[in-house]
Amino acid sequence: MDRIQSCEHPIEPFYQPLNNEEALFEQAWRHGMPVLIKGPTGCGKTRFVQHMAHRLKLPLYTVACHDDLSAADLIGRHLIGAQGTWWQDGPLTRAVREGGICYLDEVVEARQDTVVVLHPLADDRRELFLERTGEVLKAPPSFMLVVSYNPGYQNLLKGMKPSTRQRFVAMRFGYPPVADEERIVAREAQVDNALAAQVVRLGQALRRLDQHDLEEVASTRLLIFTARMIRSGMSPREACMACLAEPLSDDPLTVAALMDVVDVHFG
Numbered sequence: 001m002d003r004i005q006s007c008e009h010p011i012e013p014f015y016q017p018l019n020n021e022e023a024l025f026e027q028a029w030r031h032g033m034p035v036l037i038k039g040p041t042g043c044g045k046t047r048f049v050q051h052m053a054h055r056l057k058l059p060l061y062t063v064a065c066h067d068d069l070s071a072a073d074l075i076g077r078h079l080i081g082a083q084g085t086w087w088q089d090g091p092l093t094r095a096v097r098e099g100g101i102c103y104l105d106e107v108v109e110a111r112q113d114t115v116v117v118l119h120p121l122a123d124d125r126r127e128l129f130l131e132r133t134g135e136v137l138k139a140p141p142s143f144m145l146v147v148s149y150n151p152g153y154q155n156l157l158k159g160m161k162p163s164t165r166q167r168f169v170a171m172r173f174g175y176p177p178v179a180d181e182e183r184i185v186a187r188e189a190q191v192d193n194a195l196a197a198q199v200v201r202l203g204q205a206l207r208r209l210d211q212h213d214l215e216e217v218a219s220t221r222l223l224i225f226t227a228r229m230i231r232s233g234m235s236p237r238e239a240c241m242a243c244l245a246e247p248l249s250d251d252p253l254t255v256a257a258l259m260d261v262v263d264v265h266f267g
């Protein structure tokens with residue numbers, strides 16, 4: 001059975017705005033337009049959606065997409081219990097009924113036949129067909145569909161079909177500019193500005209190393225992990241090995257090359 005995750009954050013999740021993304025998202029919501037957020041892993045997409053859900057006072061249903069995800073996983077299914085069969089709403093249906101946000105993370109992982117159920121919701125109809133029960137749900141004005149994906153190397157072929165993507169207002173996220181990333185690392189890892197700045201400088205240097213054919217570069221998330229480990233007493237070298245070099249590559253030579261850069265910054 002699927003467990004449905006809804007989170008209404010009791011405390012406001014910290015979010016450092018980087019551009020006009022808050023205004024854009026809010027306007028899209030007011031106009032009933034769905035939003036697509038593209039950006040590399042660990043750059044703040046999920047945090048941003050949590051922040052906006054809190055700010056707009058909307059329940060948030062998050063679905064991590066994968067290639068086994070079926071339309072029923074989103075919409076719902078009949079289950080058999082002690083009292084016979086009963087219908088259980090999926091997260092998308094819940095979000096529609098409650099007028100909340102349904103956030104589909106890594107949407108390109110989902111099969112096309114799953115993504116198709118979003119179409120009538122993502123255009124002017126704003127309707128969800130519950131094939132199994134025959135219901136047609138009209139989304140209330142506050143309902144919003146948000147999808148995200150990482151347009152990195154592995155998704156070049158997958159992508160999203162133009163017929164799907166042209167229904168969305170699209171926003172591109174990247175890693176934050178230095179000053180913002182320092183503030184984020186200091187705040188999220190609870191470290192002083194000097195250490196945050198040092199970790200972010202290292203992150204910048206690691207991101208410039210593209211000759212090591214890394215699949216992905218050091219994310220803001222990994223910089224936060226590193227700073228947290230240093231704060232709790234690990235040596236910077238051990239923290240960087242465990243939180244940056246090893247997560248970024250399986251190739252020992254590449255890990256060693258990354259550690260050379262670490263040694264320049266924390267030697």
Ligand SMILES: Nc1ncnc2c1ncn2[C@@H]1O[C@H](COP(=O)(O)OP(=O)(O)O)[C@@H](O)[C@H]1O
Binds near residue numbers: 015041042046221224
């Ligand atoms: N603009 C931001 N404001 C606040 N925290 C951020 C921001 N960008 C990134 N983060 C931090 O980085 C972490 C990873 O971001 P997340 O939203 O999970 O990435 P994504 O969903 O893009 O993979 C978050 O948990 C948060 O601590």
Ligand SMILES: [Mg+2]
Binds near residue numbers: 046105
């Ligand atoms: Mg995410």
